[in-house]
Amino acid sequence: MQVLIRPWGAMHYFCDGAEDGPCVVFANSLGTDLRLWDPVMPLLPRGLRTIRYDKRGHGLSDTGPDAPITLDDLAQDAIALIEATAGGRPVVFVGLSIGGLIGQAVAAARPDLLHALILSNTAAKLGTAESWQARIAAVQAQGLAGIADAVMERWFAPDFRATPTLAPWRNMMIRTPAAGYIAACAALAGADQTQASAALRLPVLVIAGGADGASPPDVVRATADLIPGALWHLIPDAGHLPCVETPEDWAAAVAAFLQEHAR
Structure with a gap:
């Protein structure tokens, strides 16, 4: 187990891959833990140093005190993780759902940390x-x-929901500590990166799922249009978690971007 001590408690993370490889940090969605990325890890380019973590109140991380948190608090956790694990090298940050908002906040606050x-x-x-x-x-x-x-209806397309594969993801969600889930919801309630993300000036890839009921593709596309030069990629049959539902399609888009921008 790898743990980073934060003011609120222990944050669980997992590093894998080449010690001296380009660093890629993964931030998962509300109600999931770092296992969200398991289906796509074998499909990404070789030679990467991958860093996955459980945000506070999720997975094996502590929940912390019963106090309100903000998106900035979650971004500061990610910044501390990058500083502790990337060896002073800028990283590519991959964020899904709330993880994507965390990534936008990190990019705005510490552009020096991201490629x-x-x-x-x-x-x-x-x-x-x-x-x-x-x-x-x-x-x-x-x-x-x-x-x-x-x-689950917002997360996954009907065909996926009809398979036994749904069960582990539903179990992951319901086993998230309620206090951690609620705290993340409160952070989302106050999160708005519109102005900050319009000012971003780094390579950005934006991915959407055509069957996403949690962040519909038109909402995702509006953010892609907001960021100058952002690349847009739609996976037509995917829901909210395409790294789970359509891992090959998701990984293909991400791999091509990483080949160009991970150093």
Whole structure:
């Protein structure tokens, strides 16, 4: 187990690959842990140093004190991880959903730390404060199991939901600590990177899923259009987690970008 001690507790992470290879940091979505990336790891270019982590309140990381957190707090955790693990080298940051918002915040706060940014199934702003407060209220009233089926409908296309492969991902979501899930929802309620992301000046790849019910492709495309020079890639049949549902298609797009921009 690899652990980075933060002011709020222990943050679990996992480094793999060549010690001196180009560093790629992966930030996962709400209600998932670093295993989100397992399906695509074997499909990425060889020679990379991959760094995956569980954001606070998820996976094997501590939840931290019962206090509000912001997107900036989550970005500071990612910045600390990069500084601790990348050996002073800039990284490519890959973020999905809330992980993509974290990546945008890191790029805005510390552009010196990033070579490039990959944003998957995310946007400069996701949902509204009211929608996230409603999600928090639902979790408080029903628990994560009570909202799981609705979340799976937003995460995955119907064909995937009809397979036994759905079960582990549903289990991962409902086994997330409720306090950690709620804290991340509260951070999303206040997150808006619109102005900051419009000012980004680094290579960016933006990926969307045509069947994504959590971050619809038009919302994702609007963020791609916001960032000067950003590349756009749509996976027509994928839902919110294309690295799970269509790993070969997702990895092909990411690999091509990494071949050009990971150094």
